Amino acid sequence: GQQVMQIPQYQHVQEGEDFTTYCNSSTTLSNIQWYKQRPGGHPVFLIQLVKSGEVKKQKRLTFQFGEAKKNSSLHITATQTTDVGTYFCAVRDNYGQNFVFGPGTRLSVLP
Amino acid sequence: DGGITQSPKYLFRKEGQNVTLSCEQNLNHDAMYWYRQDPGQGLRLIYYSQIVNDFQKGDIAEGYSVSREKKESFPLTVTSAQKNPTAFYLCASSFGQGARQPQHFGDGTRLSIL
Numbered sequence: 001g002q003q004v005m006q007i008p009q010y011q012h013v014q015e016g017e018d019f020t021t022y023c024n025s026s027t028t029l030s031n032i033q034w035y036k037q038r039p040g041g042h043p044v045f046l047i048q049l050v051k052s053g054e055v056k057k058q059k060r061l062t063f064q065f066g067e068a069k070k071n072s073s074l075h076i077t078a079t080q081t082t083d084v085g086t087y088f089c090a091v092r093d094n095y096g097q098n099f100v101f102g103p104g105t106r107l108s109v110l111p
Numbered sequence: 112d113g114g115i116t117q118s119p120k121y122l123f124r125k126e127g128q129n130v131t132l133s134c135e136q137n138l139n140h141d142a143m144y145w146y147r148q149d150p151g152q153g154l155r156l157i158y159y160s161q162i163v164n165d166f167q168k169g170d171i172a173e174g175y176s177v178s179r180e181k182k183e184s185f186p187l188t189v190t191s192a193q194k195n196p197t198a199f200y201l202c203a204s205s206f207g208q209g210a211r212q213p214q215h216f217g218d219g220t221r222l223s224i225l
Binding site for chain 1: 144146151152153154155156159161167169201203208210211213214215216217218219
């Protein structure tokens with residue numbers, strides 16, 4: 001079935017440093033979603049990307065969909081302690097009915 | 112306030128016992144999902160339902176059962192056949208079908224074996 005990889009698995013940064021996580025698929029994606037899960041919490045939807053090469057920004061977060069629609073990235077500028085959590089990408093499965101979640105990237109921010 | 116309510120927050124299961132996790136939503140969403148999350152892992156799909164009175168198995172349905180008698184409700188039963196039930200269970204819903212809409216998640220239920 002559909003699989004997505006995320007790198008890195010873990011990332012520790014000093015507060016104020018930038019952070020990037022990548023989501024990669026072996027097949028072309030119709031869309032991709034990003035979620036954030038705080039420690040002990042539930043995933044919260046951040047954004048959806050649909051178009052090839054699309055770039056969307058939310059304050060310090062920049063999301064990009066690759067030109068070939070096989071990968072995506074989430075970049076955080078000047079991390080803050082509130083950015084701590086696990087970031088998941090989610091894509092449609094091969095039948096187009098459900099979501100397949102990546103394994104996530106866990107971000108730690110040291111004050 | 113619209114949202115998804117999961118209960119209980121914590122649940123303990125004895126050997127050989129079936130337990131049911133509740134999930135209710137008042138978002139008027141058509142699709143509902145159950146996921147299992149193990150420590151430090153991603154989300155794995157157990158069951159999903161796109162419409163009332165219909166549901167489909169996900170990737171790890173063995174040892175679980177569901178029902179969708181009402182649009183608002185999608186309870187999950189963890190049966191005694193599920194030998195390793197300890198996990199964090201998340202219910203989600205989305206508007207429409209086909210994995211094109213954002214999913215909204217409940218606060219989850221943490222299930223442990225006694």
